[in-house]
Amino acid sequence: MADNARIDPRTLKGFRDYPPALAIPRERLMDTIRAVYRGYGYVPIDTPALEYTEILLGKGGEETDKQLFRFNDGGGRDVAMRFDLTVPFARFAAQHIGQLGTPFKRYHLAPVWRGESPQRGRFREFVQCDFDTIGTTSNAADIEVALVIGDLLAALGFERFTVHVNNRMVLNGLLDELGLGDKVGPVLRALDKLAKVGADAVVAEMVERGVEAGAARRVLELAGVEGSNAEILDQLATRFGTNAVAAEGISRLRQLLDVVAASGAPSERYRIDVSIARGLDYYTGTVYETFLDDLVAIGSVCSGGRYDDLASLYTKTRLPGVGASLGLDRLVAAMEQLDLLGDVAERAAVLVVQFAETGLGDYHRLARQLRAAGVEVEVFADPKKVGQQLAYAERRGYRAAIIAGPDEIAEGAVQLKDLRHGTQAKVAEADLVGAVRAVLEGP
């Protein structure tokens, strides 16, 4: 084809390819995440990438609208690509919960799409890893979510991280008591500036928005509670526990920490943080954010909380629940920065050199024996020079190579090369699986 007839190969702005060096660890992480979720009895579901726009937008408003990849399909339907996994889950639950029964614990690992301005490592397509328990208000489900988050980060290879927990009921109870039920939005927006502008400016802003100065000071008092978990619980109980709603929130937080400790999970990783009640509007009870101690700046890598009713837009069946979502691609970026991804560019462990085309039957016979023993094996595609094939194996990060010329095959043996140490030994076929394992598992 003439050069000028060619199409410039490129991805869309905000989208990216995942070559093996990224796709391999990503796949491994997803396997680990699924295993942790399954370990707690969550089960997978999947939903379509495309939904009716009406379903996705619901009450989501304009900002969400702008982020949608939205169009009319061939049948004239107003459709869009999902922008999260929560809305499709709500729609799914409204349709299927009758058959599935409650409590229903599901996980969903899938890409979502948002047309946001791509920046700071954010892409327009990214994988979310959600898990939720719906159909129960029990604190047991909230506690489990905290345990899952801790297990998840640990299983992914992180040692230094903190799960921040709080309960919206404390703030909600206080605001109710102060008669600020209709001013939650302005109060939270003012509070969010606390670290930047200081307490006095926050009070001033609240007063400007019609909050009495005394009430504003009370809200700030809650926002200022800090210390150890035990100290925070005590202060919350003493200063805010007279309100029944707040007391219930405090009691749930206390039980969460007690059970985490009693379960044997590393309780030093859990911290009550009254500030995280603020950003997560949707939630009504326990809230979670998870920070990597060595990369706090990237923000929470796993967030979630309890909600009163998942699917009220689609069904009158009330579905309270609790869950959280892990952002896979943000986590991969973090692991890249923290050098946790390892240098495993490729996964197959052993290359069988194609010494001569006539040996293919034997090479595949050997490869089958190794695969049956769980070893990943590539038979090289071309009978190139042995040195070229070994260079390929090293570039791919393989640990071992098997070289078998006609003489070795006739003897029922092979040359086994340890690619990390550069050593080589003749091994009888009967001993091959053991010898390969010794190389793979050796230092």
Added chain:
Amino acid sequence: MADNARIDPRTLKGFRDYPPALAIPRERLMDTIRAVYRGYGYVPIDTPALEYTEILLGKGGEETDKQLFRFNDGGGRDVAMRFDLTVPFARFAAQHIGQLGTPFKRYHLAPVWRGESPQRGRFREFVQCDFDTIGTTSNAADIEVALVIGDLLAALGFERFTVHVNNRMVLNGLLDELGLGDKVGPVLRALDKLAKVGADAVVAEMVERGVEAGAARRVLELAGVEGSNAEILDQLATRFGTNAVAAEGISRLRQLLDVVAASGAPSERYRIDVSIARGLDYYTGTVYETFLDDLVAIGSVCSGGRYDDLASLYTKTRLPGVGASLGLDRLVAAMEQLDLLGDVAERAAVLVVQFAETGLGDYHRLARQLRAAGVEVEVFADPKKVGQQLAYAERRGYRAAIIAGPDEIAEGAVQLKDLRHGTQAKVAEADLVGAVRAVLEGP
């Protein structure tokens, strides 16, 4: 919310949800497929769901165009959702093959979208599982594809299936020799009616389209070759092997079958079938189709072949290759029909009954011990009646339940219930992992 303000929860025409009963086996199948691909040294890649329409359409023509979910994105770009994994792989290879080097062996499991009329169990969103080796013309790569297909179906639990193989070079060589290089399309379309209308009508149609009667008979002679693999190879060699291109195709087929047999793979599952050269236009060498012996009517579940140049639309780097694609959702439907999916509706093996909320710390301590031993465990969310919790466990297909009231906990013991046999025994905590394993692995 008032009923009339609710949105009707529904999926788009041609799309479907995957509840756990389908999502669990699907996930397990994908794990198996990835493991087989990795076992041969193929590595994963991923590409965006959305691409420039220009990239996806290439020379694809009108029919493909109609199937596209195509729209203008927020930035005014003409974009579309991928309709297969081959075109994105071609674009990917054109961009990245310089860094990746050849041979490059990749797999890609991902959904694709086509706006076809949904019918006969076909959906507008479905998962394809592709694997390819590019950058080599070696028959070793073709042979490996045949081996992978066989391993794949076996690993997925099929015992009765047949991998049909052929080589386009035999037909291409014959057509060249007959001077029919410019009539390949009409000849193939006529040939496709052979089973329906018989040989004479096919010859008549070819003659009508300007093919000499003698040439038409020769083409039909090739289409009529049948028998055992050895008989077919002999007939092909004797009757068509004088053409160099055809001879090369015959030689490659022979080597494929020889190596499969020598490798120890079940060679009775491989069959030369001259008819499968016809439908697969894109391919230039070895072609593969895979039929389930007990469900031939659903068509090939894994098809592929060798091509001369993957990415000529996007790069002048010539990338010959060979690969195949397994249609996951067609396979799941087949397994459903053949009762191969099993009755495992849920995956967690053990339910810990929530006897009382105060026991949560202990329940989670026990659950952690079991998870550390690789057992999936759910702690029930609510302290409902034990009978209700056990009914939940049975509905979910769990094998065992752990019931631990305050008395048992005080004793350091639990009641372990075998849900399949309805038996129950007191087990010391120290023996719990072993006792649970005995129940899970028992008859």
